Amino acid sequence: MSETKPKRSPRDIHHGAFTSEGRLVAFPTCFPGASVPITADESLITALDVSMDGDVYGGTSGKQTHLFVGMFRGITGAVFDMAAIKDAQHCAAVCCGRREFAAFVNGDKGGRILIHRLQGLPFDLIQEWGFRRSPCEEIGVIPDGGRIIHAAPDLSRQFAVGVSEGHLFVVNLEDKSFQLVGAVKGRGRVGVGSEENFYGLDTKETLWRFHPSFPYVGTPCDPSPKRRMDGCGPTMGERSTIRFALHSGLRRKPVRIR
Amino acid sequence: MKRDNRNINRREFAERLAGGAAVAGISALALQSGGCASQQRVQKRNEQYSCKWYPFSEHPISDSCWSLSVGPDGRIYIAACAEGTPGGVVKVVRYNEKTDALDYLFDADKMVNDPRDSGRATQCKIHYSFAPSMHDGVMYMATHLSGPPIDQPAYSPWRSWHDPKRCFRGSALMAYDTQRDEVLWWDTLLPKEGCRCLLHDEERGLLYSLTYPRDHFVIYDIEKRERRDIGRIGSINAQVLFMDKKHRIWTTSDDGRLIRYDPEKDRLECSPYILPHNSNFQTGWHSVFYDAINAPDGESVFALTWIANPYLMRIWPNEGEWGRVEDLGPATQPRDPTIPLDTFLDHSGGLTVAGDRQVYFVASRWRDPVYNPLPESHKEREGVVWRIDPETNEKEEVTTIERPDGFAQYVSRGAVDRNGDLFFGSVGPPHPVGIFKVTMPEHRKRTNAHLPIRMWG
Numbered sequence: 001m002s003e004t005k006p007k008r009s010p011r012d013i014h015h016g017a018f019t020s021e022g023r024l025v026a027f028p029t030c031f032p033g034a035s036v037p038i039t040a041d042e043s044l045i046t047a048l049d050v051s052m053d054g055d056v057y058g059g060t061s062g063k064q065t066h067l068f069v070g071m072f073r074g075i076t077g078a079v080f081d082m083a084a085i086k087d088a089q090h091c092a093a094v095c096c097g098r099r100e101f102a103a104f105v106n107g108d109k110g111g112r113i114l115i116h117r118l119q120g121l122p123f124d125l126i127q128e129w130g131f132r133r134s135p136c137e138e139i140g141v142i143p144d145g146g147r148i149i150h151a152a153p154d155l156s157r158q159f160a161v162g163v164s165e166g167h168l169f170v171v172n173l174e175d176k177s178f179q180l181v182g183a184v185k186g187r188g189r190v191g192v193g194s195e196e197n198f199y200g201l202d203t204k205e206t207l208w209r210f211h212p213s214f215p216y217v218g219t220p221c222d223p224s225p226k227r228r229m230d231g232c233g234p235t236m237g238e239r240s241t242i243r244f245a246l247h248s249g250l251r252r253k254p255v256r257i258r
Numbered sequence: 259m260k261r262d263n264r265n266i267n268r269r270e271f272a273e274r275l276a277g278g279a280a281v282a283g284i285s286a287l288a289l290q291s292g293g294c295a296s297q298q299r300v301q302k303r304n305e306q307y308s309c310k311w312y313p314f315s316e317h318p319i320s321d322s323c324w325s326l327s328v329g330p331d332g333r334i335y336i337a338a339c340a341e342g343t344p345g346g347v348v349k350v351v352r353y354n355e356k357t358d359a360l361d362y363l364f365d366a367d368k369m370v371n372d373p374r375d376s377g378r379a380t381q382c383k384i385h386y387s388f389a390p391s392m393h394d395g396v397m398y399m400a401t402h403l404s405g406p407p408i409d410q411p412a413y414s415p416w417r418s419w420h421d422p423k424r425c426f427r428g429s430a431l432m433a434y435d436t437q438r439d440e441v442l443w444w445d446t447l448l449p450k451e452g453c454r455c456l457l458h459d460e461e462r463g464l465l466y467s468l469t470y471p472r473d474h475f476v477i478y479d480i481e482k483r484e485r486r487d488i489g490r491i492g493s494i495n496a497q498v499l500f501m502d503k504k505h506r507i508w509t510t511s512d513d514g515r516l517i518r519y520d521p522e523k524d525r526l527e528c529s530p531y532i533l534p535h536n537s538n539f540q541t542g543w544h545s546v547f548y549d550a551i552n553a554p555d556g557e558s559v560f561a562l563t564w565i566a567n568p569y570l571m572r573i574w575p576n577e578g579e580w581g582r583v584e585d586l587g588p589a590t591q592p593r594d595p596t597i598p599l600d601t602f603l604d605h606s607g608g609l610t611v612a613g614d615r616q617v618y619f620v621a622s623r624w625r626d627p628v629y630n631p632l633p634e635s636h637k638e639r640e641g642v643v644w645r646i647d648p649e650t651n652e653k654e655e656v657t658t659i660e661r662p663d664g665f666a667q668y669v670s671r672g673a674v675d676r677n678g679d680l681f682f683g684s685v686g687p688p689h690p691v692g693i694f695k696v697t698m699p700e701h702r703k704r705t706n707a708h709l710p711i712r713m714w715g
Binding site: 078 | 539541566596598
């Protein structure tokens with residue numbers, strides 16, 4: 001029996017491990033030659049998102065959380081450490097809006113939601129540049145010191161939906177408002193599906209669904225006949241204890257109906 | 259044209275970085291006072307040196323003074339540049355010691371027949387490109403690009419490289435007769451490109467230049483009116499050239515090495531070592547020369563680099579194969595190395611030798627919550643005039659330059675006139691920009707203090 005020759009070349013194995021499509025950027029967490037990288041024990045990258053312009057925003061975990069942006073377009077090629085967040089050691093997610101991005105961080109006092117302006121392109125990273133740090137704005141705190149598990153932006157980048165250990169919440173990236181919208185013991189990541197649906201798991205392995213325009217938090221995969229499977233009305237059962245009254249756009253006030 | 263926060267032109271870049279007068283809380287009263295108050299404050303702080311501000315009042319859109327040099331006549335020549343306004347042009351200005359005012363000599367666009375409303379990038383500035391000629395009293399001047407066409411908000415030389423309607427016509431070289439006050443002739447020194455810096459080897463009748471954006475090293479034969487492109491150095495552009503006793507021309511590469519053109523070999527050579535830099539967060543990359551001046555001993559050169567946290571050094575180019583370099587340390591204050599600060603804030607320039615045979619330059623100083631917590635009553639940024647004793651290389655702060663309507667932390671070039679007073683060119687908002695005159699203590703002045711003259715911009 002003849003031996004089968006491997007089909008992959010050493011080059012495919014080495015470089016193919018990183019890119020099979022698209023583009024890989026391997027870069028230190030700094031502007032090489034002009035700044036130092038984020039401190040080693042503060043630089044574990046645990047959150048990433050890409051803005052509509054193609055810049056990469058991220059957050060780190062470790063002794064202290066940092067928020068950073070990586071710019072690899074135009075006359076750029078740098079990572080800028082935008083902010084070191086006091087009393088935060090974990091970044092659960094970053095979500096880019098159109099002008100700002102939200103960072104979802106955790107510390108000893110629980111989860112917080114921060115808003116920071118997107119970074120403008122520096123003039124020219126070959127010749128002359130300019131970076132200034134601007135402050136973060138804290139727009140929300142998870143009640144009772146709960147930790148944020150994850151968050152994800154909608155496709156239009158107008159808002160983000162997140163979960164904590166006990167709540168589902170929405171952050172409006174346009175007007176920088178934060179709102180608790182449901183009681184969910186979040187677990188794992190928030191997924192964005194079609195037609196503006198957000199999905200996630202809770203600690204009971206139940207899949208939940210959230211649609212920002214419909215006044216319910218649904219559990220479409222729950223086989224219980226007491227609960228509605230579609231998104232046409234308020235969900236019945238224990239998870240349907242919160243309803244929103246829609247005012248305009250995303251501005252709504254939760255109304256407890258049971 | 260609607261533009262968002264991410265797309266800024268060069269003028270806006272400078273304005274954002276400099277922050278504007280409003281940030282500093284500078285009052286209209288200070289503007290009206292014409293600098294007298296600040297002058298008095300300077301004099302109170304230091305009885306010996308006094309500072310006066312001269313705005314380019316006859317060129318209100320001027321936003322930068324990139325060139326300030328002493329001419330072969332011992333008078334101060336200045337480029338009042340307008341690179342941020344569409345259709346802006348440079349006016350050549352001279353300090354008049356009799357009237358203690360500025361004389362506006364000519365507009366570059368008219369002089370070289372490249373009108374400001376042509377639709378092309380304009381003859382907006384002269385960038386470290388004044389070079390004197392002592393035997394005939396001529397001051398050579400070469401223009402630079404970046405000023406947008408009159409109907410465009412910005413200009414990119416790359417974008418318009420093949421566009422005959424938009425592309426910069428080229429750096430215009432002018433031979434200005436300082437005795438007759440006229441441009442004797444002009445020529446296109448560098449087609450499509452700007453001249454970053456210029457040097458005159460008078461003995462050999464050659465002008466040396468660096469082009470922008472391609473960073474080529476070009477030699478121009480004055481008698482033949484011919485140019486020769488020797489090669490490409492890099493991408494960044496050093497901001498100065500200097501010449502040694504062997505007529506070799508020195509500059510720097512992108513990674514902070516010395517680049518030397520040896521006329522005997524007709525080659526561009528690269529040093530085996532990297533110039534001094536802050537190894538904490540720099541690698542040598544972008545540590546290109548910003549300014550350089552011959553030391554009074556005639557054997558060495560003082561130089562500054564063009565990167566935030568610039569380094570001061572002294573170079574003996576004639577010693578050994580690649581000279582000897584002495585690291586004189588950072589020229590500006592300590593700072594947070596996690597922020598890539600800009601070269602508008604963290605900057606040093608204006609190297610010159612005065613009548614007292616001491617070396618002077620200006621370094622920026624700014625408020626920093628950790629490294630320099632200046633009180634709110636103090637200006638957020640300022641330019642500090644330093645004096646170096648070339649015998650010991652010791653550095654001493656002698657005064658600050660103060661601009662009544664803005665900050666004064668960015669000085670491009672400095673020069674000493676025939677009377678022995680110091681002059682510095684300023685860059686930054688608000689418009690119009692201008693120059694500083696620092697009157698030297700009497701015992702530090704001498705007649706013809708500008709000699710031996712600096713032969714490069």
